[in-house]
Amino acid sequence: MDDQNRNMILAIVLSALVILGWTLLFPPEEATMTDDQVSETSAPANPATAPAPPGSTNAPQDGSPAAVAVDAPRIEIDTPALSGSISLIGGRIDELALKNYHVEVDESSPLVELLNPVASDRPYYALFGWAPGGDLAYEDVPGAQTPWQVVEGETLSPGNPVTLEWDNGNGLVFRRTISVDEDYMFTVDQSVLNSTGNAVRLAPYGTVARHGDMDLAGFFILHEGVVRMSDGELQELDYDDLPDLDQIAREGGPADVIEVIEDGWIGFTDKYWMTTLIPTPGTSFTSVAKFVPGGEIYQTEARLPTLEVAPGETGSTSLRLFAGAKEWETILNYQEQGIDGFVDSIDWGWFFFLTKPIFVALHWLNGVIGNMGWAIIVLTLGIKALLLPLAYKSYVSMAKMKELQPEMEKMKEKAGDDRQKLQQGMMELYKKNKVNPAAGCLPILLQIPIFFSLYKVIFVTLELRHAPWLLWIDDLSAPDPSSILNLFGLLPWGTPDPSSFLAILSLGVLPILLGISMWLQQKLNPAPADATQAMIFAWMPWVFMFMLGQFASGLVLYWIANNTITFTQQYAIMRSQGYKPDLLGNILGSFRRNKDAK
Template sequence: MDEQNRNLILATVLSFLVILGWMFFFPPAESTMTDDQVTDASAPADPAAAPAPPASGDAASLSGPEAVSADAPRLAIDTPSLSGSIALTGGRIDELSLKNYHVEVDESSPLVELLNPVASDTPYYALFGWAPGGDLAYEDVPGASTPWEIEEGETLTPDSPVTLSWDNGNGLIFRRTISIDEDYMFTVDQTVENTTDGTVRLAPYGTVARHGDLDLTGFFILHEGVVRMSDSELQELDYDDLPDLDQIAREGAPADVIEVIENGWIGFTDKYWMTTLIPTPGTAFTSVAKFVPDGEIYQTEARLPTQEVAPGETSGTSLRLFAGAKEWETILDYQQQGIERFTDSIDWGWFFFLTKPIFVVLHWLNGVIGNMGWAIIVLTLGIKALLFPLAYKSYVSMAKMKELQPEMEKLKEKAGDDRQKLQQGMMELYKKNKVNPAAGCLPILMQIPIFFSLYKVIFVTLELRHAPWLLWIDDLSAPDPTSILNLFGLLPYAPPDPTSIFAILSLGVLPILLGISMWLQQKLNPAPADATQAMIFAWMPWVFMFMLGSFASGLVLYWIANNTITFTQQYLIMRSQGYKPDVLGNIFRSFRRQKSDAK
């Protein structure tokens, strides 16, 4: 391999190391937002901001009364996937836990809480209502403090919807029927009965609001914040990018108000969970995302068109709410039912053309095998099989270059310090023996996007969360829990906290196996002639061992499997070309060379 191509590989690997080092030593700070005031969200405060045609484009403040008291009446929610309750004050869905997911791997740990009331430490809830139009006042329509009454049903289950009602005392009777499936989809049907003598104008809406002090992962490769789809266009907005009321006042209309013509949805997404408003497909609506400084409230809204209700008539609308886990099969099923691009609520990243297919295959393999760790190994075999034609050419070239090393040494002696003469001689030697020195670069370059794509898949997909492999690996999305600092659990000391700078020294079994596999694989490759390059390549396996030690076990498992398969392929192909790799001899010679250099 000539110097130019060796430098290409060296630059590629060093760039990779720089990225890994930056990610480890300079992670972005976690976003912490304080909430000194406990406020609430209701309908738009200005009737002119109601979503009545023609749409004003305004996004007025959602302000409301005090928090719902702890002893306020509630209606229970009980499904195979969810448990919680609805506050009858405001009719908000504001207490929700995920039955199938625990905070820790241990199933005795608490359930994951998705939604919480305003009085809690992490307010996060869904609110539905009507915005007034015409001569109506906000007191005439249901909002955040409306005292709903149960008209039908006792507990919301997949088999038993519930109906709430409220009479405004001025001739309008509102009803809200809430139903839910066995997964995470609520359907909220709202009606208004007009018993007055005049026509009324009002507009239904849905709001998802969460207050400050958000507990975010805060990692730059993951999107947390607003996610929405508007007529086939997906958009992601970070919390810090939401325009506040002051910005709205300055600019006249916020940039994040979108008039959806036919299909869309909007909500908040976390790493594994999501709360999303979904109007009926084919329905036009106004999609709004904003930040309300008064109370530190982040809001997404789906404002439906204004309706005119004549005397004696009843008008209604329907809006769905997804509140739950971003399970691939579940959201795929909803997408197949008509929710456009719903699977793109998972943050596939820039390499979506790789991450999405990789996950689909991995998920299928897990379904067949029944274990995500073995599925990763089988996936690695499949990827290596696809890249085998490139790998074959690379390993054949390496075998021939190994055979040509004695002749290359003679060329170096003849050329002396004349590097141009050496390069010309090497090119003639390669051409004569039909050796392509760049053949070894392409497989390495191909592995980099695959590595990052698999890293993304393991990091963001729920199916890897708390997924066990075997023995001590009980969560493939987390680092290897063993530590060399306590002799892998034999000593009565806990390893350093993963967030500590000393965690890089706390190597587990898998990272150590990774370093060994890279070191063995390196012994099959032609040794660099340059002493500096040789030293860098000699240290590279151990640098990777430390750098990847804090990465997810699933990713380290993939890299070990990849190195093992690569070693086996390369060894067999090189033997088939007449070259018999002396791995043990290379190891002993490497030790002797390092010992000699030390002297």
């Protein structure tokens, strides 16, 4: 086996192993329950049922927080991007749908629901309040079951905030003003008027809580769970990590608490959506991620510094809540307004130095062209143009290698079984003709990180979700919906469920074109003389076709465009060097060899 073919096979095998690894799924493990307590400056351990003595204004009337949530009066939320409501029991933001996003490609499908009340199947909500300090008790501060009254505003919308009020009956009057912009940012301003005659200490907080099992994508390349920024350091925690961290804290170890000095934020991120607490930039706070008892509750908190409010004075604080879609432009705009590292809430992965510029280029091309599919093709052209100098050297070297093929065959005959003599002769031949046998595999190896980065971009960025190309490709983030099993829709039956093993046989048009493009590119070169090498090369296009068959259409489209451009480049460059590939002869020759083998 000569060096060129050995390196080529090695590159292909490495590529196959990498791509096969990406297809593995690792569903999150089910978490276990633990306990937690409340300190002077912490939020309630269970935000759905904040501790309160029976009979107090903080306690649910029938002992059921779910029943209270169902019957609670509400304030409507209506913005260009959001619809939902705020419960006046606890003043929690717990009902939110995204107006611009549907569950399916069909716009008649339901809107994506981000937040849900405690009484729903998957409770997910934001709660704000005060933790008592000094001589105050829980019934003296507003909590999860506090009955707020509306004093200003009717419907929460951009430019129309609402103000809630609660009088604890013991000299403290609490106010909460909630405002929202045209995108996904809420601002919650809280204040307390002290008329008790004594100084009081209390600590404001914000909580985002999720109950029960998460409905996750479950791909190992995607982070779903806690995401937070703490003074410039990004941290990601999976949901199944939180119970373990909580247990460590109970055994005397460090809890998952970070003291943020100046800038930070914390919340939960899904594949495309996020709910994040954001204290005012430049202020300190305590960032907490934990798992609490009483119904499998995952919780993030932003605990603000304790305030001491003198008699007759008013203490105030402010906290923002991002609840919406991870749109790159929107998040980048918030970052430019002072939220440190907010764009890193998008999961760019280890190859962020590639995924970020690739996405920015795709986003810009999509804005110019108006179609993400054509943007992928134009991006492929740009990538190939950048790699052209290296590709040129590679293809020139390959052309020279083909010219040396007759001499190499003579060397093999003369050397016989003396492998050392053959290798020495070949090295001298390469050196004499200035040929680098490893040059042929370099472009293939460079494609691996680019391929992975584009896969990451297509998989995690919202802008590719439900993005159409043409004809039947109406979602570039999903596999090709056509199938050879029903002759691409001509036969009157459906296709296997995507989660079933049979789905790998359900090849669409794009994966088949991918296999053909790889096969044609392979035929630019004469088949290896060695039977094992020939068999490996013969099967490789079809193995890749099935491996990539259930990948996102956008990724398969990139690979087809890449193969087509590579084929054109290689053909033109090799002809310019005096080597004229016998493409038709190679194709017919492969058919004859297959026939003879049978």
